[in-house]
Every structure is written in structure tokens, then in C-alpha cells.
Amino acid sequence: MSLFGWLGGQISKIISKMGEKLSKNRNRGRQRLLSSKIEQQMVDALKERAASGVHIKALNSIVMKFPIIEKSFHEVRSMFTKYDKDGSGAIELEELAHCFKDLKVELTGIDVEEFYKECDMDSSKGIDFKEFIVLLALVYLLGKSEKAATTYKIGSPSLEAAFDHIVDAFLFCDKDGDGYVTKKEMVEVFNGSSPGRHSDKKLGSKRFEETDWDNDGTVTFKEFLLTFTDWVLSVEQGEDDDDDE
Ligand SMILES: [Ca+2]
Ligand SMILES: [Ca+2]
Ligand SMILES: [Ca+2]
Numbered sequence: 001m002s003l004f005g006w007l008g009g010q011i012s013k014i015i016s017k018m019g020e021k022l023s024k025n026r027n028r029g030r031q032r033l034l035s036s037k038i039e040q041q042m043v044d045a046l047k048e049r050a051a052s053g054v055h056i057k058a059l060n061s062i063v064m065k066f067p068i069i070e071k072s073f074h075e076v077r078s079m080f081t082k083y084d085k086d087g088s089g090a091i092e093l094e095e096l097a098h099c100f101k102d103l104k105v106e107l108t109g110i111d112v113e114e115f116y117k118e119c120d121m122d123s124s125k126g127i128d129f130k131e132f133i134v135l136l137a138l139v140y141l142l143g144k145s146e147k148a149a150t151t152y153k154i155g156s157p158s159l160e161a162a163f164d165h166i167v168d169a170f171l172f173c174d175k176d177g178d179g180y181v182t183k184k185e186m187v188e189v190f191n192g193s194s195p196g197r198h199s200d201k202k203l204g205s206k207r208f209e210e211t212d213w214d215n216d217g218t219v220t221f222k223e224f225l226l227t228f229t230d231w232v233l234s235v236e237q238g239e240d241d242d243d244d245e
Pocket of ligand 3: 212213214215216217218219220223
């Protein structure tokens with residue numbers, strides 16, 4: 001099989017199985033996922049990015065990067081282990097404060113505790129690995145915005161590039177550039193995502209429902225991050241079912 005054919009097959013496979021492992025750990029409808037302050041800064045930062053242009057023309061170009069993105073998450077894993085000082089499997093507030101201090105993270109008007117609460121998405125009083133990815137990506141996005149007080153580095157260039165890919169994927173889905181993805185926008189993206197395969201009309205709605213964690217009818221960047229992380233990690237886990245050429 002040609003490399004191109006193989007790649008096309010992989011992409012369709014990945015896109016159709018992305019959501020398989022997502023049904024657990026739901027915590028729907030309990031609270032709005034972002035407090036207004038962080039959400040506002042996040043939406044502003046996304047609009048700012050959108051204004052400088054959307055860098056991808058198809059979702060496939062991001063799906064093809066899943067393996068690289070997954071690899072860069074290994075770096076997050078070592079950071080996670082480093083800052084989870086007591087080895088509890090979660091980063092608590094004090095540990096996060098230490099992490100922000102090391103990374104020299106300073107964000108206008110938002111303190112560590114607000115970030116901690118925002119990213120403890122299952123209200124477990126601790127930041128687990130996936131929540132930590134969401135947190136770092138958010139901190140990265142806000143740190144890059146024009147309003148950021150200082151510049152700081154969140155990780156290696158490849159990790160920052162991975163976060164940029166996720167931002168690009170979000171901006172690609174957010175067709176009207178308002179900082180949120182609606183169901184209509186998501187359906188439009190996914191129904192055009194599997195060329196050559198039978199088009200699954202329900203795929204877009206399925207992807208939307210698994211991404212809209214609080215069921216409020218819009219997907220915020222934070223919700224997108226969490227699900228995107230799941231997609232990337234689940235693809236990696238599902239890879240061993242047929243990797244013969
Ligand atoms: Ca948690
Ligand atoms: Ca939108
Ligand atoms: Ca939502």
C-alpha cells in the first residue's frame with residue numbers, strides 16, 4: 001500500500017475511533033466550566049489568534065500530528081511527576097504554586113488558585129495528568145497573548161508547538177472566530193473530515209456531544225482541550241490493534 005493510502009486509512013480510522021473511550025468520568029451540568037475572568041481572557045486570546053489567520057485547511061493535518069503531540073505529552077508527564085511531590089497522583093494547590101514559580105508564570109489578574117480551581121475539572125481537589133495538560137495549554141495560550149505581563153516558557157519548543165497545533169485545531173473548528181465552537185460548526189468540520197469514506201452524518205454531533213462537557217450547547221477552549229487530549233491519548237492506546245503493514 002502506498003504511504004499516502006496508508007495515511008488516509010489511518011486518519012479515517014483515527015477520526016472514527018477518537019471518542020470511543022470518552023464516556024466515563026463525566027461530570028455533566030454541575031457548573032459552568034470556566035469562571036468569567038479566565039474565560040474572558042481565554043476568548044480574547046483566541047480571537048487575537050484568529051485575527052492573525054487560521055493556519056490549517058483541514059482537520060486531517062492535525063490528526064496526522066497526533067503521534068507527535070502524544071510524544072510531546074511525555075514531557076508533560078515528567079513535569080507532572082516532578083511537581084507531584086508527594087506522589088499522590090494529583091497536583092495539589094501548593095504543588096501547582098511551586099510549578100508556576102519554577103516556570104515564572106505570571107498572568108495579569110489571575111492567581112494560581114483560580115487556575116487550580118478552573119482546571120480541577122472533576123472537582124477532585126487535585127489536578128490529574130489530563131487536567132495538567134489542559135492547565136499548561138491554557139497558561140501557554142494566555143502567556144502568548146498581547147496582554148500578557150511577562151513572557152515565560154512552559155516547556156520545550158516541541159511541547160509549545162503541540163499546544164499551537166491544538167489552538168489551530170480549535171480555531172479551525174471555530175468558523176466564526178468568536179472563541180466558542182457551536183454544534184453547527186463542529187458538524188461542518190467533521191462531516192467534511194473523512195474523504196473517500198462513507199460520510200457519517202452523525203459523527204459531527206457525536207464529536208460535539210463528547211466535547212461539550214457541561215452540555216450548555218457551546219464548546220469552550222478548555223472543554224476542547226480536555227477532549228482533544230483524550231483523542232490524542234486514546235489513539236495512542238488503540239494503536240496496537242493492527243500495526244502490520
Ligand atoms: Ca481533578
Ligand atoms: Ca464559534
Ligand atoms: Ca460547554
